[in-house]
Amino acid sequence: MRQGLWLNGLGRFLAAAAALLYPERCRICDVERATVAEGYVCARCRSGRYGVRWIRRPFCERCGLPFEGALTTRFECANCRGLGLHFSKARAAVLATGVVRDAIHRYKYHRALWHEPFLARLLTDQAVPELLCERWDWLVPIPLHPVREREREFNQAQRLAKRLSAASGIPLNVRMLLRVEPTKTQTRLTRRERAANMRQAFALRAGVSVCGQRIVLIDDVLTTGATASACAQVLRAGGAGDVCVWTVARGV
Numbered sequence: 001m002r003q004g005l006w007l008n009g010l011g012r013f014l015a016a017a018a019a020l021l022y023p024e025r026c027r028i029c030d031v032e033r034a035t036v037a038e039g040y041v042c043a044r045c046r047s048g049r050y051g052v053r054w055i056r057r058p059f060c061e062r063c064g065l066p067f068e069g070a071l072t073t074r075f076e077c078a079n080c081r082g083l084g085l086h087f088s089k090a091r092a093a094v095l096a097t098g099v100v101r102d103a104i105h106r107y108k109y110h111r112a113l114w115h116e117p118f119l120a121r122l123l124t125d126q127a128v129p130e131l132l133c134e135r136w137d138w139l140v141p142i143p144l145h146p147v148r149e150r151e152r153e154f155n156q157a158q159r160l161a162k163r164l165s166a167a168s169g170i171p172l173n174v175r176m177l178l179r180v181e182p183t184k185t186q187t188r189l190t191r192r193e194r195a196a197n198m199r200q201a202f203a204l205r206a207g208v209s210v211c212g213q214r215i216v217l218i219d220d221v222l223t224t225g226a227t228a229s230a231c232a233q234v235l236r237a238g239g240a241g242d243v244c245v246w247t248v249a250r251g252v
């Protein structure tokens with residue numbers, strides 16, 4: 001009994017200490033209330049001027065790039081025509097701007113894992129209804145090179161894909177693709193250099209058959225699509241029936 005009381009007291013002390021260390025406050029504005037389940041991004045930051053911008057039609061049917069104006073015919077943008085992309089379509093939930101861009105940057109480069117529920121929810125809200133209308137066999141995260149993964153200590157694509165798998169029931173496969181070359185960081189490269197950098201970067205794991213499989217590649221952000229396209233090329237060459245891409249955000 002005495003021990004129980006002591007443990008109760010300890011529990012209260014730990015809860016109070018956790019509240020001090022991790023207050024339920026938005027990590028973007030540091031003012032409004034936001035919970036762990038919200039990924040510490042408050043309602044005001046989500047809806048404000050720099051808030052979440054959902055991607056709606058019209059967009060490029062191939063790469064998902066949104067654009068202004070009305071369209072009556074199927075449209076592919078100049079980016080796609082120039083690159084010869086190997087996936088059948090890429091879709092993103094939101095634009096990589098404002099609060100989304102900030103949260104992704106902190107999540108990836110500063111290990112701000114508390115933003116993950118926010119980012120994963122954007123992806124699942126948009127992707128699950130669409131994915132369940134189609135028939136897909138696997139969710140496959142874009143692999144990081146082992147060296148990069150050790151530096152970062154996690155693969156953001158894999159973590160997001162795991163949450164999407166739980167929400168959609170489509171199984172996760174992290175053993176299909178390998179990253180075989182440490183690629184230079186993409187951010188300062190031109191489009192042409194990115195495509196060249198990505199060629200030869202991925203391989204099918206030995207002994208894996210993808211024949212006839214319908215595969216959804218998952219990543220946090222899609223910019224030109226060169227990385228996802230290089231993965232799709234490998235999967236298609238291995239006999240995959242279809243390869244599409246879903247990302248949380250679309251770089252613009």
Ligand SMILES: [Zn+2]
Nearest residue numbers: 026029042045
């Ligand atoms: Zn906020």
Ligand SMILES: [Zn+2]
Nearest residue numbers: 060063077080
């Ligand atoms: Zn396009």
